Amino acid sequence: VTSGIASLPVNVATIDTDVAVIGSGGAGLMCVLHVAQRAPDLDVTLVSKGQVGRSGCTLMVQGGYNAVLDPRDSFALHFGDTLEGGVFLNDQELAWTLVGDAPRVIRELETRVGCFFDRRADGRLHQKPFAGQSFDRTVHRGDLTGIEIMGRLRDQLFRIRPRELGDVRALDLLLDGHGGVAGATLLDVRTGAVAVLRARVVVVATGGSATMYRIAAPAREKTGDGVAMCYRAGLELRDMEMLQFHPTGLLAGPSRLTGAVLEEGLRGAGAHLYNAAGQRYMARHDPRRMERATRDVVARASYLEIQAGRGTPAGGVLLDVSHLGAGEVEARFPGMVARCRQIGRDLAREPVEVSPTAHYQMGGVIIDQDCQTAVPGLLVAGEDAGGTHGANRLGGNGVAESTVFGARAGDRAALLARERERGTPDPARVAESVARALAPLGRGDGPGPFALTRALQDLMWDDVGLVRGRAGLLRARDRLVELSEQVARVSVAGPPQANYAWQEALDLASQLTVARTMVESALVREESRGAHYRADFPERDDERWLRYVVARRGAAGEPEIDLRAVALTRARPRAGSEQSAAGGRA
């Protein structure tokens, strides 16, 4: 730590490192592991807005991890499922990389990190059925897999001993004079102090932004910070209109529990979904796959049922797994049974009310297979990156993506750190970043952040949700501009130390940045594909729309949109396989 930078409103310490990893979920920790493996002499700094290894969504993984391990399964099948699930919007090279690396990373998690996943009777890894997959390939530990993966990964940090900056948020990426990455500005959530982190390589792995919806599944940290930072640094985003809703989020009234996912394995095991009239409505929406259709199809079907007045009084549908037998449900899904019992429901013996819940952001920063971006030295891994999943992610491909690409980012960062100098950030950019972060604390008269978050969640749910249309998206565009103006005036009381209202104000700024790219991308895509359903353009249109939407920050700060053809490098949609993206009619 060296002296402060002149001309700043406050004293700003500088920390020098070789590799800075922003985010401590599955991608961030795998990245640290791989940097240490490849180049143990490098100085690694791990920056985490929440507690290190105890925040983000990898630890919330319930279902598990897709990997081709059985001789009867194949890369071609997993790849085909991933493209079908993604409705051929995927970056096929990223999807192929995911499929190809997943078995190796599962082995690494078991044999190097120490995870122990569930076994079959013969002692080999158990793989369970998930929706949208042609083979039972999901590795898991019970129905709370993330605890085992993240606990063991976090424990490896006690061997590696990177510099851990827990409760420290990254504010902005800093570039050097040549357009390469130079580091990031930081804010210590506990103390309120700011700092400059200078690094040869920066890896962004903060996770997605789905918390900006009224009903949402992710951990609180998931506010799109990484994507917003990259966007402000000039990077291109793709597929930002693709936001996944998981079909089975718990409904628990105003409790924060609402939106928590009941895992995919329940549908994989044969759970039924009923509307309030007792109809298994998937028969009308996807008669072949029924409840085991992909998340986009099931979530939208549930939403349409609810919108058509066939939902429960609380605005949900009913998930019923009781026909499997209470003993079976309790043995296979103890975590889900406990989660329902907590709100007085018995998953093993009765239907439970669920709703679609905002879950996962398919879109993100454009990367190559080694997580490299258009900014030299800046890598992006996990949910912050776009392309792997196309228009819809398969259950079980999420934690696979985090760990596969986190590992690749670590491998690449170790190489790059040898080649790159540590650049000098522009002091004016540092000052601007710090001033913007500190501003809400100094103001006395603006709106508070919590009501603004709620307003954002309502507008995203209503107008940028499971069913979209031009009128609603235009309304959302206007309301986001208004909200941005309010957030620019936001004011928080209290001290700088552990001030979560202040943190919420900074989260909001990230969320609004991401939300605007989502609305603009959704307006442009005048068709329906995967998670993106336009009521005014309900058909999938491969003639015009095997293209992906790219959003980048324009000169005036507004999103600029570009369209690019999907490179069908390995597979193309079968002629005649095209079906209505809605999969049927309500």
Next chain:
Amino acid sequence: LANPAALAPAPPLAPAPGTVRVTVARSDPAAQTTFEVERFEPMMVLDLLLAIQRERDPTLAFRFSCRVAMCGTCTLRLNGQAVLACQTRVQPDWAAVRLDPLGGLPVVRDLVVDMAPFFDEWARVTPYFAPVEGLDEPAAIRPDDPERRLIDPHLDCITCGACYSSCGIAGYRRDFLGPAALNRALVLIADHRDALGRERLAAVGGVAGVDRCHYIYGCSAVCPKDLDPAGAIRRLRRWRVGARPARRTGGRA
């Protein structure tokens, strides 16, 4: 195709009108400490805190992340007992509750604690897996293997610190490894895939180790994941004076 069970309407979640009086420990002596919070159903202790922060006093500081008992960061003391705020339901007969930060740990602000002492102890048992030579494939181990039957009930620790806070020794004498770390040590020592069992046994058998435990069972009583750290300590004590667990042979894939 109607399912009779689905047709029966779910009973409404019982309304619980009225309020609950919440008293929260605050770092700023001038800050408000007592709030009347409107009830709803179902309501968790975390919801009480969120209601206060969102509607009454935005400066109230507390941690949470996942809100589904997986991250272990919302631990606090409810009327003196360590619980996860996210999975503890506000009961209909509660008129008043008191919320304090975890014990035995430095307070950052209000209910936010610094977990460093907890993880310092955790680090001392060498908590990371170190594979035995030749472990290149997931070991073939049947689900009913005695080794897994021993280990599995001790997994799923979320390092929430509830046991640490509730241990009469760990929070008092700073040199006790504490229940969570010892539970983790058991998981690794019993695992034939791991190579560092001997070192760990030395650590847990040392002056800061299992002998410090007085079997008050506070740890096992409060564990929100129903783990039994006291049982782990008992077993480690036996292993230390006797033999390490028998290493199985030929069980690998």
